[in-house]
Amino acid sequence: MAFAGLLALLGLTVAASRLRIGPWGVALAIAIASAKAGLVMAFFMQLRRRGALVTVFALGGVLWLGILFALAFADYATR
Amino acid sequence: MSETPQVVQMQFEDAEQQSEAAQLGMWTFLASEALFFGGIFLGYAAMRALHPDAFAEASGSLDVVLGTLNTALLLLSSLFMALADLAVHHGSKRRQIVLLGLVAALGLAFLGIKLYEYHHEWTLGNVPVLQWSREGARDDGAMLFYVLYFAMTGLHAIHMIVGIGAMFVVIFMIHFGKAGSHRPLPVEMLALYWHFVDIVWIFLFPMLYLIGGGSG
Numbered sequence: 527m528a529f530a531g532l533l534a535l536l537g538l539t540v541a542a543s544r545l546r547i548g549p550w551g552v553a554l555a556i557a558i559a560s561a562k563a564g565l566v567m568a569f570f571m572q573l574r575r576r577g578a579l580v581t582v583f584a585l586g587g588v589l590w591l592g593i594l595f596a597l598a599f600a601d602y603a604t605r
Numbered sequence: 606m607s608e609t610p611q612v613v614q615m616q617f618e619d620a621e622q623q624s625e626a627a628q629l630g631m632w633t634f635l636a637s638e639a640l641f642f643g644g645i646f647l648g649y650a651a652m653r654a655l656h657p658d659a660f661a662e663a664s665g666s667l668d669v670v671l672g673t674l675n676t677a678l679l680l681l682s683s684l685f686m687a688l689a690d691l692a693v694h695h696g697s698k699r700r701q702i703v704l705l706g707l708v709a710a711l712g713l714a715f716l717g718i719k720l721y722e723y724h725h726e727w728t729l730g731n732v733p734v735l736q737w738s739r740e741g742a743r744d745d746g747a748m749l750f751y752v753l754y755f756a757m758t759g760l761h762a763i764h765m766i767v768g769i770g771a772m773f774v775v776i777f778m779i780h781f782g783k784a785g786s787h788r789p790l791p792v793e794m795l796a797l798y799w800h801f802v803d804i805v806w807i808f809l810f811p812m813l814y815l816i817g818g819g820s821g
Contacts, residue, residue, distance in 0.1 A: 559811055563804045566683060580628050587636025591643045598647050602654065 609786035624790065631794050635801045638764075642805050645760065649753045649812065652746070659746020664816040666729060667754070671722055672814040675715050676806060682711035683803045690796040693789040701779050701792065708799065709772040712765055719762055726751070754813055761809060764802045771795055 567584060617623040653660045689704035723732075730738025733752050775791050778784035784791040 556808075556811075559808045562680075562807045566800050566804055566807070576628060577625070580625065580632060583629055583632040583636065587632065587639045590636065591639050594640065594643050594647060595650070598651065602651060 611786075612788050624793070627790050627794060628797070631797045635797065638801060642757075642760070645753070645757055646808070646812070649757065652749050652753065653816070656746025656749060660750045661816045663731075663747045663750035663754075664813065666726065666731060667814045668722060668725070669814050671718055672810050675718050676810045678711050678715050678718075679803045679806050682708045682715075683800050685711065686796050686799045690793060693786060693792045698779060698785055701785060702776050705772055705776050705779075705792070709769050709776075712769045712772070716762060716765060716769075719758065723755075726754075757809060757813070761802065761805055764805070768795070768799050768802055771798070 611620040611623075613620050613623055617626065685704050685707045689701055689708065692700045692704055726732055727736050730736055731751050732755070733748050737748070739747055772795065775784060775795050778791055
């Protein structure tokens with residue numbers, strides 16, 4: 527079930543890459559990849575089952591990654 | 606459905622607390638790994654923003670078909686890994702070993718394809734320093750792209766090799782009764798690690814292969 531969804535997203539990723547929508551292409555690719563990662567985390571890694579504390583730890587990692595990218599690009603964007 | 610009674614280490618109150626402690630530890634490790642890969646992803650993102658055309662052109666030499674196949678293989682391996690995780694709680698020893706073996710086989714197939722791709726880049730003269738045949742300044746985007754390509758996929762491949770090695774270790778552990786329904790944590794933790802390596806590739810694939818229409 528979740529796997530079917532993942533494959534569908536994969537197909538979507540490749541198809542979407544062929545649309546030449548310029549700078550939005552990157553955002554779209556990342557959005558689709560994030561959706562796939564979310565599915566893997568929720569179902570395969572059982573975050574849905576395991577309870578709040580484990581989810582906090584997992585999302586904490588994502589949050590820190592976000593801080594890394596946000597601050598780095600804030601620098602580039604304001605040069 | 607009754608579960609096999611599990612071995613609980615003496616510092617834990619019950620199996621559930623023991624399992625949660627292991628998961629928290631594993632997720633913390635995975636968070637550190639995410640930042641580890643995150644650093645090189647950031648480098649890639651910044652360089653791509655600075656050299657969009659060179660990156661798009663260089664990305665064209667990567668085979669999207671093989672990349673897509675590899676992505677599908679890893680997603681499938683994650684499915685089998687999740688099933689193995691399930692089998693550790695509700696399945697037979699044989700089922701656990703077969704599923705883990707399938708995960709390892711898919712992982713090896715992925716690495717085989719990767720090796721073929723590396724060879725292809727070698728014949729095209731796209732390997733920086735070792736086999737480079739493009740003209741142009743050293744600071745142009747193409748060499749940057751390939752350095753990042755080999756570094757990122759190489760780092761990922763090393764993680765896969767470690768994961769496959771651990772897979773065989775766990776298979777032996779189950780075979781000799783050191784892990785399994787009575788002691789599911791090795792399988793559960795390996796599963797989390799393997800899914801993480803899959804997620805890294807899920808981001809690597811579009812970033813490297815699908816820039817600018819994915820030609821080639």
